[in-house]
Amino acid sequence: MTKSNVVSGKNQSFYKSYFSMTLVIALQNLVVYSVSLADNVMLGGYSELALSGVALCNQIQYFLQMTVMGIGAAMVVLASQFWGKKDTQSVQKIIAVGFWVAVAVSMLLWCAAFFFPHGCLGLLTDDQEVIREGVKYLKIICFTYVFFGMTNTLLAGLRSVETVRIGFLVSGSTLVINVCLNYLLIYGNFGAPRLGSQGAAIATLTSRIVEFGIICFYLKAVDRKIRFQFRSLFRLDREILKKFLRVGSPVIGGDAMWGIAQGAQTAIIGRLGASAIAANSISTTVIQVLTVIIHGSANATGVMTGKWIGAGKIEELKRYAKRLQLVFLALGLVTGVTLYLVKDFILGFYAITPETKTMAVHFIIILCITTVGTGYQLNVLTGFVRGGGDTTFVLINDSIFMWLIVLPASALAAFVFHASPEVVFLCLKSDQILKCFVALVKVNRWKWIRVLTQ
Known part of the structure; x- marks a missing residue:
């Protein structure tokens, strides 16, 4: 076999792994965000007040989601490098550490939401009618937080060893259960009670419990890569914990900070009226669904970057990093154009006032432009830079842009x-x-490449 054939084979193997992982993670994210979209659309058809109230609660869920995603990303940064060395025992130890960190964060957030719901929502808006509607939803949905944290850290552990299809199956079950129960409980169909936003919360709680059960069954009976033992959750390794906190703290802190910043953004929008809250909720939910390929690509890039560094394939990584930057830009362009083309179709599902609809259209057009930048910078910074081990840089960069530029300019x-x-x-x-x-x-300076398994 000639050298060119060997290189060609390596290229095909790399791109096959990258695109297949991107597609599966994107489908999983699509289903995850479709759960929120289903709540959003169904409540939008029920009443605009219910939509606005739940939109505020979703900012608390978004903070949890970003924090748990940060924990999962920190797990992937470490575990993928150990996976590159085929050290599955260390991968199990990393999963155990991430699991309990997620449980602790979820419990703290549950306490705040359950015992101080009015105070939590009062940070986001002054509209008392919206707060009252949101409290009905928050008092139930907060019980999903711990299940969400546990499920997603276990999925992150599997993702770090390139097992991603189970995430799609888990999220698919959640979507089906959530939509069916929404139809019954929001509107009171087939003799069920008409519960509005409370019905949506009950539907989501049920689906979260089911998905946790599925992932536990998969780890116990199906997985053959990690061969995870649940008793390992109760044996925390001190050295792994220290390394996780050292490498992972900037990742977790960065994503948690992003969740707080999104809450601050919602608080700014929340002072502009109920129409602005609803329009922001609609546009944000829609863009989450349409950027699943971008986020899937960033996740896949992070896993493969860590794996290649762990395996010592640094020069190959540099070569593919140059090529993939063009792919990232193309993903942003395609997403922006798609969002523009489907905006009117999606907004047709909402029972909202003309003022809110017009504002939502304008918000979406803005997102059509900014999404091009998201496609490039998110993949580069969280995929290559953070996935390569330089976790502190991303935290500092995000902090500067969010707290010194974006939020002050928006508030002014x-x-x-x-x-x-x-x-x-x-x-x-x-x-x-x-x-x-x-x-x-x-x-393109390559100083973000760090070996973490030594």
Whole structure:
């Protein structure tokens, strides 16, 4: 076999792994976000007040989601390098550490949401009618937090060893159960009680319990890569814990900070009226669904980056990093165009006022542009840079853009210059374009490559 044939075979193997993993993770994310979209659309058809109330509660869920995603990402950064060395015992130890960190965070958030629901939602808006509607939902949905944390850390452990299809199956079951129960409990169909937002919360809680049961069964009876033993959850390794905290703290802190920042953004939008809250909820939910390929690509890039560093294939990694940057840009462009084409179709499902619909259209058009930047910078910074072990840089970069540029500019636009909601929304999303310049310089200097298994 000639050298060119060997190289060609390696290329095919790399791209096959990258694109297949991206597609499966994207499908999983699509189903996960479709659960929120189902709640969003069904409640939007029930009443705009219910939609606004649940939208505020979802900011608390979003904070949890970002924090748990940070824990999972920290697990992947470490575990994928050990997977590159075929050290599955260390992978099990990392899963145990991440699992209990997620449980602790979930329990703290449950306590805050269950015992102080009015205080939590009062941080996001002054509208008492919206708060009252949101409390009905929050008092139930908070019981999903621990199940969500446990399930997603176990899935992150599997993702670090390139097992991703189970995530799609788990999320698929959640979607089916959630939509069916929403239909029964939100509107009171087939003799069920008409519970509105409370019905949506009960549906989500039921589906979260089921998905946790599925992932436990898979780890016990099906998985053959990790051969996970549940008793290992109760034997924490001190050295792994220290390494996890050292490497993972910037990742977890960065994602948690992002969740807090999104809450701050919602608080700014929340002061602009119920229409702005609803329009922001609609546009944000839609863009989450349509950017699943981008997020799937970032996850796949992080796993493969860690694996290649662990296996010592640094030069091959550099070669593919150069090529994939063009792929990332293309993903952003395609997503932006798709969002523009489907915006009217999606908004047709919502029972909202003309004012809210017009504002939602304007918000979505802004996202069509900023998503191009998301496609590039997210993959580069969280895929290559953070996946390569340079976790602190991403934390510092996100902190500077969010707390020193985006939020101050948005607050000034909203409360000092009294700009329109569209201008405020543009300020809130501007970092997606600005980060591209930092990402371009950082990734091509290669100083983000760190070996963490020594």
